[in-house]
Amino acid sequence: MTPSAQTPAKLGFRFPAEWRPHAATHMGWPFDEAYWEGQLEPARADFARLVATIARFEPVLLACADAESEADARERLGGAKVTLYRLPIDDVGLRDSGPLFVQTVARHVAATDWRFNAWGGKFRFERDRDVARLVSEALGVRRFAVPVMMEGGALEISGAGVCLTTRQCLLNPNRNPDLSQREIEAYLREYLGVTGFIWLGEGLEGDRTDGHIDTITRWTDDETILTSVCEDETDPNYKPMRENLELLRGLGKYRILELPLAHKRLDLGDERLPLTYANFYLGNGFAVVPLYDDPNDERALHILRGALPGREVVGLPSLGLITGGGSFHCVTQQQPLGPILEP
Secondary structure, three states: OOOOOOOOHHHOOEOOOOOOOEEEEEEEOOOOOOOOOOOHHHHHHHHHHHHHHHHOOOOEEEEEOOHHHHHHHHHHHOOOOEEEEEOOOOOOOHHHHOOEEEEOOOOOEEEEEEEOOHHHHOOOOOOHHHHHHHHHHHHOOOEEEEEEEOOHHHOEEOOOOEEEEEHHHHOOOOOOOOOOHHHHHHHHHHHHOOOEEEEEOOOOOOOOOOOOHHHOEEEEEOOEEEEEEOOOOOOOOHHHHHHHHHHHHHHOOOEEEEEEOOOOOOEEOOEEOOOOOOOOEEEOOEEEEEEOOOOOHHHHHHHHHHHOOOOEEEEEEOOOHHHHOOOOOOOOEEEEOOOEOOO
């Protein structure tokens, strides 16, 4: 496979950095008790705080799978600046199933629609594979369909177009077994306007996504990379996080800041949950950071406040939400501010 002739990059589009102005944040409301492993109520409590906080800074477009979840969201969110609408979804991770928006220099916005298979077929995705298309159609925005499996949480793209990602995820045979690294890079260049790549190795133990970059390493500006470190040498996360840190330092091009993982270990059944502070979400004048009732919570907030000057950095509980396998960045997707380019 090769990219088609009329790709977003050829038409002047590129994926804008998350810190650029947003028109809205796209989210979904938790609705499936079985999916949340019996933790739906704690997850909804965390979601309510998260949605209400984001809505203080920018509009939230909240997808609800059915009448019960819509009624529950409406009751919990009260007068928050949130637009609820009905959308058939399997999961609330719109970071991965939803459209990845691109923008021109003139700030016109279009959407890219990548294929989705629930992180290598780990969960059901019959409805989620249509989410990007349905959201794009509801917005009335031009949509570029891409014949490649891709998830937004696997990509961390700076304002200069440099993409951080992991080999564990993007080169995993459960996504695009017929594509080489070079071919995957070609699609990201042509559909998201990526200009360069930094390939890290592995992500966190227990990460259902096979090493999404947004659980470990993030840009805070075009010159600064914040990367997770594990301070317990006996922890399985110690070695891969150390290797990623050394690779980033070896580039010699960026300011590298260390962000500790949560000190505690939390398991759900036989699965370890990825308690990471790197899964924060940036919006219009704010950053919202997941907290885990952990000794490192305040330390992480202090580091992030120093790394994100001029933003209100808000820490919120995420022990309920994390039972779904991800945290704040996983369940949000930003829509850039600018006029929508119609189909």
